[in-house]
Amino acid sequence: MSTSVKLPPSIRVFERGWLSSNNVLLVDDSRTAIVDTGYATHAAQTVALVERALGTRALDLVVNTHLHSDHCGGNAQLQAAWPCDTLIPARSALAVRAWDEASLSFLATGQTCHRFGFTGTLTPGERLVLGGFEWEVIGAPGHDPDSVMLYAAQPRLLISADALWENGFGVIFPELDGESGFAEQQAVLEAIAKLDVNIVIPGHGAPFSNIDAALERAFSRLAWLRADPARNARNALKVLVVFKLLEVRSMTFATLETMLANASAMRAAARQLAPQAAWPALLRELAGELAKSGALVLDGERIDARVTVD
Incomplete structure (x- = not known):
């Protein structure tokens, strides 16, 4: 406590x-x-x-x-x-x-x-x-x-x-x-x-x-x-990516793209930010921002959680 x-x-x-x-x-x-x-x-x-x-x-x-x-x-x-x-x-x-x-x-x-x-x-x-x-x-x-x-x-x-x-x-x-x-x-x-x-x-x-x-x-x-409602969408995508990383600890960009394709809340957020063809680039951009803030670690095609799980 x-x-x-x-x-x-x-x-x-x-x-x-x-x-x-x-x-x-x-x-x-x-x-x-x-x-x-x-x-x-x-x-x-x-x-x-x-x-x-x-x-x-x-x-x-x-x-x-x-x-x-x-x-x-x-x-x-x-x-x-x-x-x-x-x-x-x-x-x-x-x-x-x-x-x-x-x-x-x-x-x-x-x-x-x-x-x-x-x-x-x-x-x-x-x-x-x-x-x-x-x-x-x-x-x-x-x-x-x-x-x-x-x-x-x-x-x-x-x-x-x-x-x-x-x-x-x-x-x-x-x-x-x-x-x-x-x-x-x-x-x-x-x-x-x-x-x-x-x-x-x-x-x-x-x-x-x-x-x-x-x-x-x-x-x-x-x-x-x-x-600017796009700010809410951008924040939502970041939150959902970090949340999933805290659960699985590590994933590839390919796995993240599959998650985006299957999770309707993520797709809805992405639609507010970029055309579908640009979603892979969007995910890499957001992952880069999260890495810069210390929320995750990038290693080539792999994305790793940095935050300690309770």
């Missing part, structure tokens, strides 16, 4: 590396719960972290803020370890019930998630008790249309998922497909600004308390993206 702010004793944050979302463990006398479960390749580690923290107690509940693979990839293994209930955003229920991997974004992003079930849903305006506090479910479209946040007025705590990080927010995926996402992200940030929040637990990175500064950075970044 890594945190720079003091959380209530009933709440623990397992801060994970970027491949996996943070896991928020909430424990009270009546129920144990975890909010978001990381990526599939880290599922055994997620189970071990929860098991170590709970001791002889069982995990009673899994809660997902949204169903991107880095937030729900541990669901299946946690459900196998404990007969726990699982709550997912209501808007995702049909896709999960049918296990429609295209609608769930797993195929679109070239990522992996093992099939899981659910026992209930989360609808904005609902309230639930976790860790001894009452939490309000707040809709958080923008990064993902179905996403929600959890807000506890006492102790003034927000689990923001990918709607707000200390330095930004998640890729605005709907905009890649020509759907509205920037306006929704703006509305979510404005909604957060109206809440009485002392601590934010983001989907990635340590919990933080300087909310005003984080919001200022987020509003500024969003304005920058809206001024």
